[in-house]
């Protein structure tokens with residue numbers, strides 16, 4: 535295991551107030567998003583959309599790394615240049631989603647376990663040889679008044695830790711993503727309790743599996759009210775609760791925390807990240823940044839609609855969101871930026 539390579543890669547991913555662009559939607563998820571907008575659900579359309587993203591001019595000014603999906607990492611630009619080379623030439627570090635999805639956890643109605651450990655060592659080796667330098671695995675933690683169960687949290691944390699150790703063996707920085715879902719009626723206080731417990735469980739397992747904390751990036755949810763909770767927490771409450779939760783649970787050895795957006799609007803996700811950095815940046819041991827999918831891509835996808843004529847306006851929308859979230863990493867984002 536090359537500890538130096540791992541910690542250098544992890545630090546590079548969060549350096550300079552940049553963050554990650556998650557473009558690793560599985561084929562079914564990508565198709566679902568396309569279907570909502572009437573875009574054909576074909577490999578050609580997925581290739582065209584991903585080409586639009588990786589060739590957006592100046593993307594690297596705000597984005598340090600891009601998370602790809604197995605189909606995407608093997609795709610090329612129309613002119614035959616592999617996406618991996620396009621990213622590399624732009625100075626964007628390529629990453630790869632390696633879990634195979636969340637399945638029902640036996641004997642735990644409503645709860646999920648993420649799969650993908652079988653054969654993972656060989657897949658990681660191949661991705662490293664192709665040029666990937668980091669990986670992603672998402673655990674889904676379902677929340678309500680009674681869930682998650684301790685056993686679902688433990689099973690998911692154990693899988694995350696096994697994955698993380700295998701990644702580090704292969705020279706890939708693991709993005710460790712235990713996502714407490716936004717779906718539900720729960721309060722943000724309940725989300726705080728569950729997120730705290732989940733992160734504590736994850737770090738116990740990471741330590742047990744001998745994962746080097748300097749060579750990971752944590753990708754958590756922010757502490758938010760459930761989407762159907764009648765009382766939505768304010769930006770101030772989200773900021774305070776999220777930072778409190780991270781201070782209590784995430785060791786200072788971890789170089790960076792890159793949030794998922796989880797279904798928040800792009801503006802709200804940016805505002806939350808911004809206030810955290812504006813208030814607390816000088817006190818934080820880790821970089822607080824982003825690894826958003828929807829909160830960076832959604833406006834671009836809606837503009838593109840599968841039409842070549844909309845390609846450059848879609849790219850402009852993508853670059854705008856990337857600029858806004860990097861500003862949020864500096865505590866310099868404001869609503870006014872949305873009207874520029």
Ligand code: 13P
Pocket residue numbers: 556672711794795796797825826827828829
């Ligand atoms: P969202 O930002 O859309 O939540 O996606 C992040 C991600 O990569 C989920 O695994």
